[in-house]
Amino acid sequence: MSGKCLVIQEARLGDLIQSVPLIDAxxxxxxxxxxxxxPGIASAARSLSLAHDVRAWPAFGDPGEDRPLAGRLSEAREFVGALRREGFDRAVVLNHHGTGIMxxxxxxxxxxxxERVFDRGGEGGTPTHLSGWPGYLVxxxxxxxxxxxxxLSDMWAGFGGVPDSAPFAPPSKKSSGPVVVVLGGRSPYRRWEPEAILSLVRNLRRVDGGEVILSGSPEDAPLGELIEREAGDGVRNMAGKTDVEGLSLLLSGAGVVVSPDTAPLHLAALLGVPTVGLFFASALFFxxxxxxxxxxxxxxxxxxxxxxGEGADCPHRSCRNAPDPEVLARIIAGVRRGEDGRVLGKAYSGRLPGVDLWEADLSSGGLLxxxxxxxxxxxxxxxxxxxxxxxxxxxxxTEELPSLVSELEMESGDSSTPLFEDPGNVPxxxxxxxxGEGADLYVRLREQGIEGPHREKMIDRLATDFPMMWPLLHHLEWVEGGAGLLPPLVSASxxxxxxxxxxxxxxxRSAGKIPTNKEWVYVAV
Amino acid sequence: MWQFDESVFRQNMESFAEGSLREILFRPDRNRERWEILSSKEGSPSLLWDNTSLHSRYDPVKEGERWVEGVISSIPESAPGILLLGLGLGYHLFSLLERSSLPVSVFEPVPDILRASFRLFPWYRFKDRLRFFSEPSDIRKVPGGAAVLSHVPSEKIRPDLYRSVRKLYEGGESPETYSLRVLVVSPVSGGSYPIARSVHRSLLRMGHRASLFDASVFEGSIRAIGGQTRIDLHRAQLRGLFQGFLSEMIMARIVSEKPDLIIGLAQSPLSPELLEKIRELGIPVAYWFVEDFRIATYWERVAPLVTSFAVIQKEAWIPALEARGLTNVLYLPTGADPEIFRPDSVAGEDPARYSAPLAFMGAGYYNRQHFLRSLVDLGLAIWGADWDPGDPLSRHVREEGRRISPEEAAQIYRNSPVNLNLHSSVYHRGVNPDGDFVNPRTFEIAACGGFQIVDRRSLLPDLYQPGEEIAVFDDESSCRTLVKHYRTREKERREMAALALSRTLREHTIDCRMDHWLSVLFEQGFRPKNTSFPGRQTVETLMNEASGDPELSRFLDRFRSLGTVDLDDLERGIRLGEAPVSDTEAAVLLMREFVREAGA
Structure with a gap:
């Protein structure tokens, strides 16, 4: 895996930072x-030294540029020619974009x-499928x-090959620095309400007493100024005032960074700074x-x-109304004091209606x-x-995973939690x-190598008779086209x-509780 | 003994393979799955391309000699040379070289075929007066004034390129200079549906990049809407909603394909609202109203919104349209699709099933129900839908009164001694005395080499000579007389049908209609439109822009024959070409991806 590797990452800065575990590997x-x-994030990537070298796509593909096609083609040819001459040994394409793939x-x-665009149709109109981690991502x-x-970082790390047994682990920092509150978010649906941010800042000043710094892009600057004015002493607006280097400096000195799903949140995590992420609308924290x-x-x-989608069709957007700013301020203050998720969860679990508190657990089986x-x-x-x-x-x-019981505990919170709350029509x-039966049948079908219409009928039948199989079939059949590697499939199945x-x-057993590991062994015997 | 010989190939290569031809000939076959070599009965090889034979399967040598016999007299004595379009394996060229001493330039766009021929014939023996080229743009190297000869089976493989080469050589600008992007919008069903399909096929034959919005897939949906309620208001609302949905679908196609021209057929789901939107996009719409304007009156809303409004009636109507200030009206009778309606029988032809002493093909309109009763004693058989099962005539209806496909209709026309053609009318009991337009069936029967007797129409004499090319009746009595006369006179029938066939192929195919319509549009100033990103423009303009970049200019020169190009065309050109992909080709492929990403 040595040699010169071109990593093509065409997404935004936040995603670029989340590619670091791959680049590190x-x-x-x-x-x-x-x-x-x-081009828009090349200088940021350079100043953060995310790779040995950073290149930017030239402007030939920018539809906003008013220039003739011939000129675009000449520039594109120079670009491709130069990369060809540079003698890369391999390329890793991280996005499902035709440009990088091509x-x-x-x-x-x-x-x-x-390596290809899913479902575009290859030579002769045959559907194109994807396998491996790219297939799962799609x-x-x-x-x-x-x-x-x-x-996502684990998926991308998988793009580079078998993951390292030692996972990428950012340094862990503890600082009594200020609380940095990030005002932005990718879209209006992924931003906190201005009133809630103001309330949070006031509560932070009251509960924690430390300095609060507001961060964000230039378009967040007016909001930052308003909150700075309204919240009074101890609040400093830095929104729109830092470049990426300045932001990096600001975040690395922070005691805790509070943010929706934004590039600063990922940058803070990369720098090892404690973070409190706010996840709602379409931003999926997993x-x-x-x-x-x-x-x-x-x-x-x-x-x-x-x-x-982005949540544009939502009639109320009420997921942005929680958590209560005062409780959030107390949790942030707790993080600054060095309290972890277990302590904070116990302290505030009854006071977080509409919100769950999750804590990341970095393991050899990925970020849990x-x-x-x-x-x-x-x-x-x-x-x-x-x-x-x-x-x-x-x-x-790989089989390096926590036990099933401990993962179920991660999902439920503790072993005394009722196993399920909605029995549904089928027990x-x-x-x-x-x-289990459906998965078993499916893998047998794959092992037998059945092809053609008969196979399609069997898959349809499987999907009808075992509806709980749909996520599996969605990935293995619709995206992979039934062409993924068999040995790992058999083992995983x-x-x-x-x-x-x-x-x-x-x-x-219906005791309604997850048993401890000891009980589990006993039951199995 | 015929054989493909590598030493012949090598010597041919040494003699002819220069420049771009050399590049093409040295690459491996890319379309290997599309062609195969078969041995003819006489022992010489013949070539099958997409299962169509380019040469006789009995005796290609003789066929080549006969071809030369047919064309040699057409070569003017003053011609400085010959331009031969289409090589195939080359039997006809070999005969030509033996019969003529003129220099010959051969255009063959398919490298696989060129290579096969180079392994078969020792062309190097004629190297002093023979040259080959494969890129349409190389036509500029052929001296002017040459006699143009064509190998028709070869042209069918890439009709677009052949037409372009011919036009480039003959000069001038016409619709054929361009390979237009045309979106044909069909109706959901009805008589104009097969015409839409024919228009689509015709445009493809002409080398245009045509696609079809086939609305027939929604026929069941339309029926289902009608079956939901008896309340007319609700039906109208539901149909309106469905029309809106169809409009969105058509718009999606338009946005995706960015056609130079949209052709709509009568009853196609091009609503006035949609036509307004298309007009805002600046895309011309040509609308063929193949209906009786007296019965279908929606033309009043459509005609003002389209670029060209083609009609099948004249006298009473065109002045009325023009009086409304519409200058976009064109008289364009229907025509026959030569791909379906042709004189030679097809595989699986079933004359026993599809013929009758007196054949009538058509739907059970009011006037036909009455008129045909008087002919039942003359061996009448009826094909078509909508015949009343309770009517005594139903005993004469074949195929259980189901709808007959155009291919089946062609069999009926070919195999029946007398075809009766009675234009429909919902008002008259027999022949419509005021009937003006000529129905498609008239042309279709003629294109099949079938004999027909047809009711008198005021516009018919412009199209066929009554009594010479076509037999015409005025009423039941004259119809019976004609049937009785012709049913026993095979020779007269054959002569008249042959004249009608000849006239049809010359003047009344759907290809003739499309050719005429596009020419009129061109005369009126229509040209393929330039757009910004991704840049549909003339190759000339592109080459001017690339004048400081010789490599790019050379690449673009390959597309000169298309007239205008966008990135889709350039991308297709690369896929047809062969590996490895050059930096310039890579740039095009990459640029195309950016355009896709931008949704342009």
């Missing part, structure tokens, strides 16, 4: 990494990550996102929470979370999230954990047993069958 394996990014193909070097974003429990052990996320508990405000499990949440374990085994080809024990059966037994 490549570097550890001896690669000289060159990042190719969109560029990597044109360089004529080995490509990992996205499956997750196009249908099973609500069930996703794998962090996917893009701060990538740092112990990072806290306050997440809306509304059933509709995460929204499909542990709920700190106990919550009853539903079949969907159990299914999500089972799917996470299946996908991790299938795609990482939970039967439902999970059927999941066998584990899923076993674990679905364990969950089924657990539900059948």
């Amino acid at each position: 490549l570097t550890k394996r001896g690669s000289r990494t060159v990042l190719l990014v969109r 560029l990597a193909r044109l360089l004529g070097i080995p490509v990992s990550g996205f 499956a997750s974003s196009r249908g099973i996102r609500g069930l996703n429990r794998i962090h 996917e893009t929470g701060a990538y740092r052990d112990g990072a806290l996320s306050l997440v809306t508990s509304m059933e509709c979370y995460p929204c499909a 999230q542990r709920i700190r405000t106990p919550r009853a499990l539903t079949r969907e949440r159990i299914l999500a954990r089972l799917m996470r374990r299946f996908e991790w085994r299938y795609l990482s080809k 939970l024990s039967l439902w999970f047993r059927r999941l 066998r584990a899923l069958v076993r674990e679905a059966s364990e969950v089924s037994n657990l539900a059948g």
Whole structure:
């Protein structure tokens, strides 16, 4: 894996920062990494020294530029020619964009990550499928996102090959520095209400007493000025006043950073600064929470979370009304004092209506999230954990996972939580047993290598008779086209069958509690 | 003994492979799955491309000689040379070189075919007066004034390129100079639906980049809407909503394909609101109103909103349209689709099933129900839908009165001694005395080489000579007389049908209509539109812009024959070409992805 590697990352700064675990893994394996990014974030990538070298796409593809096609083509040719001559050994394409995918193909070097565009149709109109981590990323974003429990950084790290047994771990910093409150958010639906931010700042001043710094982009500057004015002493507006270097400096001196899902949140995590992320609307913390052990996320508990799309169709946007700014201020103050999620969860679990507190747990099986405000499990949440374990085994080809029981505990909060709250029409024990049976049938079908219309009929039948299989079939059939690697599939499926059966037994015992590991062993015997 | 010989290939290469031709010939076959070599009965090889034979499967050598016999006299004595369009394996060229001493330039756009021919014939023996080229833009190197000869089977593989080369050579600007992007919008059902399909096929044959919005897939939906309620108001509301949905779908196609021209057929779901929107986009719409304006009156809302409004009636109507200030009206009778309506029988032809002494093909309109009763004793058989099952005539209805496909209709026309053609009317008991326009069936029967007797129409004499090319009746009595006369006179029938066929192929195919319509549009100033990003523009303009970049200019020169191009065209050109992808080609592919991403 050594040599010169071109990492094509065409997303925004926040996503770029979340690619660091991949770049770190490549570097550890001896690669000289060159990042190719969109022009708007190239200088940020350079100043943060995210790779050995950073390049930006030239402007030939910018539709906003008024220039003739021939000129664009000449520039594009120079660009491709120069990259071809540079002699890269491989390319890793992180985004499902035709541009990066095409560029990597044109360089004529080995490509990992996205090698083609899903479902565009290849030569002769045959549908194109994706496999491996890129396939899972597309499956997750196009249908099973609500069930996703794998962090984007872990997915991208998978693009580079087998993950390291030692996960990427940012340094851990403790500082008595100020609280940095980030005002922004990618879209209006992913920003906190100005009134709530003002209330939070006032409460922070009252409860914590330390300095509060407001951060954000130039377009947040008027709001920052307003809050600075209204909140009075001890509040400093820095929104619009820092470049990325300045922001990095500001964040690294912070005691805690509070932010919705933004680039500063990810940058703070990368710098090792304690963070409190606010997740609502379409921002899914399992996917893009701060990538740092112990990072806290306050997440809306509304059933509709995460929204499909950006949330533009939402009639009320009430997920932004929680948590209560005063409670949030107390939690932030606790983090500044060095309290962890367990302590804070115990202290505030009854005072966080509409919100759950989660704490990140960095493990060799990726970044996990542990709920700190106990919550009853539903079949969907159990299914999500089972799917996470299946996908991790299938795609990482590793068994390094916490036990099933401890993952269920992470999802529910503690072992005394009722196992489920909505039994539905089909008893939970039967439902999970059927999941195991469906997975078993599916893997047998794959092992037998059945093809053609008969296979399609069998898949349709499987989807009809075992509806709980849909997330699995969505990934393995719709996105992968049934063409993923068989050995890891067999191994992961066998584990899923076993674990679905364990969950089924657990539900059948119906004590309504998750047993401790000791009990579990006893039951198994 | 015929054989493909590598040493012949090598010597041909040494003699002819220069410049771009050399590049093309040295690459591996890219369309190998599309063609195969078969041995003819006589032993010489023949070539099958997409299952269509480019040469005789019996004796390609003889066929080549006959081809030369047919064309040699057409070469003017003063011609400085010959331009041969289409090589195939080259039998006709070999015969031509033996019969003529003129220099010959051969255009063959398919590298696989060129290579196959280079392995078969020792063209190097004629190297002093023979040259080959594969890029349309190389036509500029062919000296002017050459006699243009065509190998028709070869032209069918890439009709667009052949037409372009011909036009480039003959000079001047016409619709054929361009390969237009045309979106044809069909109706959901009805008589104009097959015409829409024919228009689409015709444009493809002409080398345009046509696509079809096939609304027939919604036929069931329209029926379902009608079946939901008996309350007319609700039905109208539901249909209105559905029309809105269809409009959105059409708009999605327009945005995606960015056509140079939209052709709508009568009853197609191009509502006035949608036409307004299309007008705002600046895309011209040509609308073919293949209906009786007296019965279907929605033309009043459509005609003012389209660029060209083609009609099948004249006298009473065109002045009325022009009086309303509409200057976009064109008389354009319907025509026959030569791909379906042709004189030769097709595989699986079933004359026993699809023929009758007196055949009538058509729907059971009011006037036909009455008129045909007087002909049942003459061996009448009826094909078509909407015939009353309770009527005594129903005994003569074949195929259980189901709808007959155009292909089946062609069999009926070809195999029946006498085809009766009675234009429909919902007001008259027999022949409509005021009937003016000529129905498509008239042209279709003629295109099949079928014999027909047709009711008198005021516009018919402009199209066929009554009594010579077509038999015409005025009423039941004259119809019976004609049937009785012709049913026993095969020779007369054959002669008249042959004249009608010849006239049809010359003047009344759907291709003739499209050719005429596009020419009129061109005369009126229509040209493919330039757009900004991603840049649909003439190759000339692009080359001017790229004048400081010789590599890019060379690349663009390959597309000169298309007239105008956008990135789709350039991308397609690369896919047709062969690996490895050059830096310039890479730039095009990359640029295309940026455009896709921008949703342009």
